[in-house]
Amino acid sequence: MTTISIDADDKSGSFGCLVVKPGKEPAGVVVLIQEIFGVNDAMRATANEVAALGFIAVCPDLFWRLQPGVDITDKTDAEWKQAFDLMNRFDQATGIADLKTTVAFARTMPGSNGRVGTMGYCLGGRLAFMMAEQSDADVNISYYGVGLDGLLDDLPKVTRPLLVHIADEDKFFPAEARAKVAATATSNPHISVYTYKGADHAFARVGGIHFDALSATIANGRSAEALAAALA
Secondary structure, three states: OEEEEEEOOOOOOEEEEEEEOOOOOOEEEEEEEOEOOEOOHHHHHHHHHHHHOOOEEEEEOOOOOOOOOOEOOOOOHHHHHHHHHHHHHOOHHHHHHHHHHHHHHHHHOOOEEEEEEEEEEOHHHHHHHHHHHHOOOOEEEEEOOOOHHHHHHHHHHOOOOEEEEEEOOOOOOOHHHHHHHHHHHOOOOOEEEEEEOOOOOOOOOOOOOOOOHHHHHHHHHHHHHHHHHHHO
16 A cells, blocks of 8 residues: 555646555556545445455545545544535545546556546545546446536436445435436446445445444445456
């Protein structure tokens, strides 16, 4: 596990990226997109899992313009307050620009086979959905993304595999909005939407308060299959 720096395209500075490599290269690259808690223990654990699957994991610090190195948990009210403050001040368009820069870097980084996907959680799940609409990533995977019903006009732009994992009891994503996403996505054969009964938001967060082992295992298996098909 190492940390590298990538120069932002807008010349405003550089941002750190956690990198975890598999035992064998060349390999496909998975750009992991953080939750509102920054690049924390949960993201590091996920990066290790991705590397164990045989992919290079790259997790950029998307809050670097606000506060570099955010690393908090979901365990205290103070951390939740900090996380929501960062999310509310975060510019998603600039975040997408940084993710596109990361994807471009990942295609030619040492050990890469040139194939790159994204996989994001919570805020990162929304950004992964947006990357499917706006980038050339080879596959995109969204876990419990928020506000996805506001992104449906651009679904025809999705031309590569997009997996959408939705929690059936997600307190941050109303049932009507979840249903709208699932129904609208059927118009695009590149999109697969999966709903997990009884699961709450962040059901796949390693060590999280709403971790659901069964739902996480099923979702992660589907993700691994998609990553293997697109990046191997």
